Amino acid sequence: MKYVMFICTPVGGTELSPEEIADDPAFTPYIDHVRASGVVKGGARLRPGADATTVRVRDGEVLLSDGPFVESKEYVAGFDIIEVADLDEAVALASRHPAALGGGSVEVRPVWE
Amino acid sequence: MNGAGGTGGVEEAVAAAFREEWGQVVATLIGVTGDWDLAEECAQDAFAQALDRWRRDGVPRRPGAWLTTTARRRALDVLRRRAVGAAKLREVAVLARDERAPDPYDPDDGDVVDDRLRLIFTCCHPALPIEARVALTLRTLAGLSTPEIARAFLVPEPTMAQRLVRAKRKIRNAGIPYRVPPAHLLPERTTGVLGVVYLLFNEGYAATSGADLVRANLCAEAVRLARVLARLMPDEPEVLGLLALLLLHHARRDTRADAAGELVTLEDQDRTAWERSEVDEGTALLENALRRGRPGPYQIQAAIAACHMTAPTAKDTDWADVAALYGELARLVPSAVVRLNRAVAVGMAEGPEAGLALVAELERSGELAEYHLLPATRADLLRRLDRTEEAAEAYGTALDLVENDAERRFLERRLAECLRAGAAPPEGGRRGTARPDGP
Numbered sequence: 001m002k003y004v005m006f007i008c009t010p011v012g013g014t015e016l017s018p019e020e021i022a023d024d025p026a027f028t029p030y031i032d033h034v035r036a037s038g039v040v041k042g043g044a045r046l047r048p049g050a051d052a053t054t055v056r057v058r059d060g061e062v063l064l065s066d067g068p069f070v071e072s073k074e075y076v077a078g079f080d081i082i083e084v085a086d087l088d089e090a091v092a093l094a095s096r097h098p099a100a101l102g103g104g105s106v107e108v109r110p111v112w113e
Numbered sequence: 114m115n116g117a118g119g120t121g122g123v124e125e126a127v128a129a130a131f132r133e134e135w136g137q138v139v140a141t142l143i144g145v146t147g148d149w150d151l152a153e154e155c156a157q158d159a160f161a162q163a164l165d166r167w168r169r170d171g172v173p174r175r176p177g178a179w180l181t182t183t184a185r186r187r188a189l190d191v192l193r194r195r196a197v198g199a200a201k202l203r204e205v206a207v208l209a210r211d212e213r214a215p216d217p218y219d220p221d222d223g224d225v226v227d228d229r230l231r232l233i234f235t236c237c238h239p240a241l242p243i244e245a246r247v248a249l250t251l252r253t254l255a256g257l258s259t260p261e262i263a264r265a266f267l268v269p270e271p272t273m274a275q276r277l278v279r280a281k282r283k284i285r286n287a288g289i290p291y292r293v294p295p296a297h298l299l300p301e302r303t304t305g306v307l308g309v310v311y312l313l314f315n316e317g318y319a320a321t322s323g324a325d326l327v328r329a330n331l332c333a334e335a336v337r338l339a340r341v342l343a344r345l346m347p348d349e350p351e352v353l354g355l356l357a358l359l360l361l362h363h364a365r366r367d368t369r370a371d372a373a374g375e376l377v378t379l380e381d382q383d384r385t386a387w388e389r390s391e392v393d394e395g396t397a398l399l400e401n402a403l404r405r406g407r408p409g410p411y412q413i414q415a416a417i418a419a420c421h422m423t424a425p426t427a428k429d430t431d432w433a434d435v436a437a438l439y440g441e442l443a444r445l446v447p448s449a450v451v452r453l454n455r456a457v458a459v460g461m462a463e464g465p466e467a468g469l470a471l472v473a474e475l476e477r478s479g480e481l482a483e484y485h486l487l488p489a490t491r492a493d494l495l496r497r498l499d500r501t502e503e504a505a506e507a508y509g510t511a512l513d514l515v516e517n518d519a520e521r522r523f524l525e526r527r528l529a530e531c532l533r534a535g536a537a538p539p540e541g542g543r544r545g546t547a548r549p550d551g552p
Contacts, residue, residue, distance in 0.1 A: 003288075085288075086288045086289065087238075088290055088298065091240070110286055110288055
């Protein structure tokens with residue numbers, strides 16, 4: 001089954017660039033595991049919510065607003081698309097993620113296929 | 114075929130088969146079709162057919178096998194009618210081939226994993242909300258109807274129906290596997306399953322009055338499920354410990370309230386009216402579990418219950434043992450309620466003063482500030498020290514917090530005793546506006 005793991009981190013935390021993540025010892029075991037297992041099919045580290053632009057169209061008018069579509073205590077910092085057998089395997093992977101281990105959370109959503 | 118007696122005999126046989134076999138039939142059908150709704154539908158259909166066919170042909174030698182085969186054939190028919198594409202037809206072919214699969218009812222087929230175990234681990238998967246786990250277990254494994262479950266949990270029927278639909282949908286859509294978890298997940302998941310059965314029992318146990326009979330029936334269901342688990346996992350000491358614990362509590366069911374529905378404390382219960390066979394079974398199970406040398410919270414709680422229940426009179430209770438067991442339990446389960454129970458036991462073993470010291474510690478921690486049994490315990494210890502004035506005040510505090518009617522009346526009786534002994538009535542708080550019993 002395909003799942004997307006949304007990597008959520010607390011607002012106001014340290015923002016690590018993809019390069020910094022690659023060098024961060026906290027991420028090393030996770031990255032090694034992901035490489036070895038080959039279950040990650042794609043994904044991205046996203047720029048902070050402050051750089052987001054939210055688009056709505058109302059009555060033919062394009063409305064833009066600065067920031068994410070919903071303000072909350074956590075925001076989506078990135079996502080991974082994974083392919084595993086079932087939810088147990090997805091949860092096992094999510095629970096190794098540094099965000100889940102270190103104050104954030106990982107939302108596991110099945111892909112609608 | 115057994116020649117069944119009259120019509121009543123067949124109805125009884127079907128009812129008995131329903132209690133014994135429903136979970137197995139549904140579990141097998143889910144395993145074969147992967148479709149929870151279809152499995153329930155076909156199981157229901159098989160039981161309906163049994164009423165007719167058994168009346169005509171007699172009750173089969175193995176009712177469970179008859180029901181599973183009938184339900185499986187029905188599923189096959191439904192799937193054939195639904196099948197449109199080649200892929201679907203292949204699925205049906207797999208299903209048809211499974212007709213010749215090993216027979217789970219054959220005692221020689223020892224290594225076949227019981228489908229009910231798969232079913233209960235899936236129903237109790239931690240990705241489902243706890244209310245859904247409980248409801249789904251009752252529906253699919255125990256065979257309770259949606260209205261029955263709704264009544265037992267005091268929620269409207271559509272709410273319960275919705276809860277079941279959502280849970281089944283999540284199992285399918287989120288890819289919750291239909292299986293017994295692998296070894297590295299098993300201890301944690303087993304604890305989760307036991308937690309659901311224990312919660313079920315507690316729901317029923319909290320109900321004491323006649324109007325709550327449906328809820329009280331949950332205790333019997335929980336015992337039945339614990340029995341199934343103990344049969345399926347006979348080497349897990351905590352599984353045996355849970356069944357022992359439930360049996361030891363359940364054995365006292367007829368003595369916990371008097372004819373008027375008033376609460377009777379353990380001390381005052383009629384010990385001759387305890388279900389002796391269940392007490393014996395519970396203590397034997399506990400011994401069997403403890404011999405394995407892997408104690409856990411359920412075994413310790415069962416050991417505490419056994420201390421109470423094997424004492425010939427309340428006075429003979431070995432409170433030092435009970436206090437020591439609560440001490441051990443508190444080490445395994447960091448819970449303020451367990452520490453409160455320990456305070457009660459210490460109060461009995463070493464005297465009310467020692468108990469009061471532990472109660473005071475809990476009061477300082479502020480953990481049980483809203484729990485009526487904290488002031489109620491203080492009140493009882495003070496009462497035993499003849500400090501009726503302070504006891505009355507503590508009973509007043511407990512009455513402000515209590516939610517269950519039977520417990521409220523019990524506390525009111527105790528307060529009245531203090532007042533008769535000359536205590537001044539406590540300052541009235543929120544009394545009289547207390548919420549009715551229930552979630």
